[in-house]
Amino acid sequence: MSIIRLTNISKSYYSKIGTFEVLKSINLEIQKNSNTFLFGPSGCGKSTLLNIISGMDNPDHGHIHFDGKKIINHFELLKNDIGVIFQDHYLISELNIIDNIKLKSSNFKNINEIFDYFNINELKYKFPNQLSNGQKQRVCVARALVNKPKLLIADEPTSYLDKENAQLVIDLIINSSKKFNLSTIIASHDLSFKKSFDKAYTINDKNLIVC
Amino acid sequence: MSVMNGFREELIDSLSGINGDLTIYDMDDSKLEEFTNKYPNISFVKNYQERVITSNSNSIEGLLMKSISQNDIYLIPKIKQRLFELQDIEENWVYIGVELAKTLNVKVGEVFSINIPGSSMTILGPVLNSYELIVKGIFNTGVYDYDKYFIYSDINIFNNINSKPIIDVYLDNQEFNFDDLEDYYYETWVDQNKSLAQALTTEKNVMFIILFFIVIISSFTIISNQIFFIKEKFKDIILLKVLGVKQLDIALLFFLNSFIISIFSIILGTILGIILSTNIDSVEKILSGLLNFDLWNNEIRYLSTMPYRIKTADITFIISISLLATLISSYIPILRIFKIKPNLILR
Numbered sequence: 167m168s169i170i171r172l173t174n175i176s177k178s179y180y181s182k183i184g185t186f187e188v189l190k191s192i193n194l195e196i197q198k199n200s201n202t203f204l205f206g207p208s209g210c211g212k213s214t215l216l217n218i219i220s221g222m223d224n225p226d227h228g229h230i231h232f233d234g235k236k237i238i239n240h241f242e243l244l245k246n247d248i249g250v251i252f253q254d255h256y257l258i259s260e261l262n263i264i265d266n267i268k269l270k271s272s273n274f275k276n277i278n279e280i281f282d283y284f285n286i287n288e289l290k291y292k293f294p295n296q297l298s299n300g301q302k303q304r305v306c307v308a309r310a311l312v313n314k315p316k317l318l319i320a321d322e323p324t325s326y327l328d329k330e331n332a333q334l335v336i337d338l339i340i341n342s343s344k345k346f347n348l349s350t351i352i353a354s355h356d357l358s359f360k361k362s363f364d365k366a367y368t369i370n371d372k373n374l375i376v377c
Numbered sequence: 378m379s380v381m382n383g384f385r386e387e388l389i390d391s392l393s394g395i396n397g398d399l400t401i402y403d404m405d406d407s408k409l410e411e412f413t414n415k416y417p418n419i420s421f422v423k424n425y426q427e428r429v430i431t432s433n434s435n436s437i438e439g440l441l442m443k444s445i446s447q448n449d450i451y452l453i454p455k456i457k458q459r460l461f462e463l464q465d466i467e468e469n470w471v472y473i474g475v476e477l478a479k480t481l482n483v484k485v486g487e488v489f490s491i492n493i494p495g496s497s498m499t500i501l502g503p504v505l506n507s508y509e510l511i512v513k514g515i516f517n518t519g520v521y522d523y524d525k526y527f528i529y530s531d532i533n534i535f536n537n538i539n540s541k542p543i544i545d546v547y548l549d550n551q552e553f554n555f556d557d558l559e560d561y562y563y564e565t566w567v568d569q570n571k572s573l574a575q576a577l578t579t580e581k582n583v584m585f586i587i588l589f590f591i592v593i594i595s596s597f598t599i600i601s602n603q604i605f606f607i608k609e610k611f612k613d614i615i616l617l618k619v620l621g622v623k624q625l626d627i628a629l630l631f632f633l634n635s636f637i638i639s640i641f642s643i644i645l646g647t648i649l650g651i652i653l654s655t656n657i658d659s660v661e662k663i664l665s666g667l668l669n670f671d672l673w674n675n676e677i678r679y680l681s682t683m684p685y686r687i688k689t690a691d692i693t694f695i696i697s698i699s700l701l702a703t704l705i706s707s708y709i710p711i712l713r714i715f716k717i718k719p720n721l722i723l724r
Contacts, residue, residue, distance in 0.1 A: 220619075222619065241621060245620075245622075246621070252619075258613050258616065269617065269622065
C-alpha cells in the first residue's frame with residue numbers, strides 16, 4: 167500500500183529569460199513505513215520534487231495521490247499528515263522550544279511523548295539562540311513528528327552539521343520512522359547515507375532514476 | 378483642537394459680552410423703554426461713543442469712550458465679571474481697563490485726563506476739549522484690546538457730544554424676535570467683526586485639513602512599519618504556513634499586532650492631549666522659556682491667556698478617524714502575507 171503516488175508529474179519555472187523545465191513526467195510510488203533517499207547535485211530538482219510531494223508547490227502536469235486519495239486540500243495535509251524538516255533549523259526565535267513545538271500540535275500527551283523520546287526535556291524552556299545546531303535540528307525533527315504524521319519529508323537536514331552529528335540526525339529520523347510507523351523521504355547530496363534507506367533515487371536530466 | 382475651540386468660544390464670548398450680541402443705531406428713548414418692557418430678561422445698554430485721547434508722562438493713547446449710566450455698567454457681562462471699583466465716587470467717574478491702567482500707571486481714585494476733539498477748527502486742526510475724570514473702577518475682560526482701548530464714562534457728562542445714542546443689546550441666551558427690529562438699523566457681533574468671524578471659520582477648516590493630513594501621515598507610518606515587520610518575519614511566516622497554520626490566522630496575528638499597538642497609541646495620545654490641553658498655559662510658558670520666544674502674544678491673540686475647551690464630539694470624531702485610518706493601514710500590508718509562497722522555504 168503506497169503512502170504517496172506521483173503520476174506523470176512535470177514542473178517548469180518561468181522567467182523573463184526563458185522557461186526552465188525541472189521535472190519531466192515523473193512517476194513515483196512510496197510504500198507505507200518505508201524510508202526513501204533522494205540524492206543528487208544542487209539544482210537537479212530535489213527540492214522542487216519535495217515541494218510538490220508536500221503540497222507546498224503545484225505541478226504543471228500530473229496527479230498526486232496521498233494514502234490512496236487524490237490531494238485536494240494541501241493545507242490539511244501539511245497540518246495533519248506531513249511533517250517537514252528543513253535545511254536551515256527554522257525555529258521562531260521569540261518562542262521557547264516548547265512553544266515552537268506547540269505550533270505544530272497542542273496535544274500535551276504527544277508533546278511529552280516526543281520530548282521524552284528525543285531526550286530534549288532540558289531544552290523545553292530554552293530559546294533557539296541558546297541551542298547548538300545539532301540540538302536545533304533534533305528539535306526540528308521532534309516538531310515534525312509531534313502530531314504523528316504519516317509522511318516525513320526532509321530536505322538536506324544535515325547540511326549545517328558535521329559528519330558525526332549528520333549521521334546521528336539521519337539515524338534519529340530512521341529510528342523515529344520505525345517508532346512512529348511513518349514513511350520518510352530524505353533529500354541529500356551526500357551519498358554516504360544511502361545505506362540507511364530502503365530505496366534510493368536520483369534525478370538525472372529531469373527524470374527520476376532508481377539507484 | 379481644544380485650544381482652537383477655547384480660543385474661538387472665549388473670543389466670541391468676549392466680543393458679544395462687551396459690545397453686545399447686537400447693536401442698534403437709531404432708537405429713541407420711548408422705543409427703548411418699550412423694548413425693555415417687552416424683553417425684561419434682555420439687557421439694553423444705551424451709550425454714546427466718542428474717540429478720545431489720553432496722555433500722561435508715561436504714554437499717549439487713543440481710546441474709544443463709551444458713556445453710559447452708572448447702573449448699566451453692571452449689565453455688561455464681561456465688565457461686571459472682573460471689576461474692581463470704589464463705591465463712594467458718584468460723579469465725574471470713568472472705568473478703565475487693566476491694560477490701560479498698567480500702561481499709564483493709573484490706579485483707582487486717581488485723576489484720568491481725556492481730550493475730545495471739538496467742532497471748532499483752528500489752523501492746526503480741531504480744538505481739543507480737556508476733561509479730568511476720576512478712575513472709579515478698573516475692569517479686566519481678558520481681551521487685550523478692550524482692556525487697553527475701551528473706557529466707560531458717566532453719560533451725564535457726555536450725553537451731548539454725539540446726538541445719536543447707540544443701544545448695545547446683551548441677549549444672554551434669551552429668545553429675541555429680530556422682526557421687531559425691521560424698522561431699525563442694527564448689526565450683530567458677526568456683522569461688526571466680519572473678518573474675525575471669517576478667520577475663525579477658516580481656522581477651523583484649516584485645522585481639520587491639517588488634522589486629516591496628520592492622520593494620513595500617521596497611516597503611512599503604520600503601513601511602512603507593518604511592511605517592514607512582515608519583511609523581517611518573512612521566514613517565520615513561511616514556517617507557520619508550512620506547519621499548517623491557516624493564512625487567515627497568520628494575517629490576523631499581524632493585523633492584531635499592528636491594531637493593538639495603534640489602539641494603545643490612540644488611548645495614550647488622547648490622554649496626553651487632554652492633559653496637555655488642561656495645562657496649556659504651563660506648556661506655553663515652558664515652551665516659550667525653552668524657545669526664548671513668546672508663543673502667545675496677547676497683543677496679537679486678543680486674549681490675555683491661552684484658552685482651551687475640550688469637546689467630547691471633537692474627541693470622538695478624531696478618535697473615530699484615527700481608528701478608521703488604523704484599521705485600513707493595518708489591513709493593507711497584511712495582503713502581502715497571502716502572496717508569500719511556502720515553497721520558498723525548501724531551496
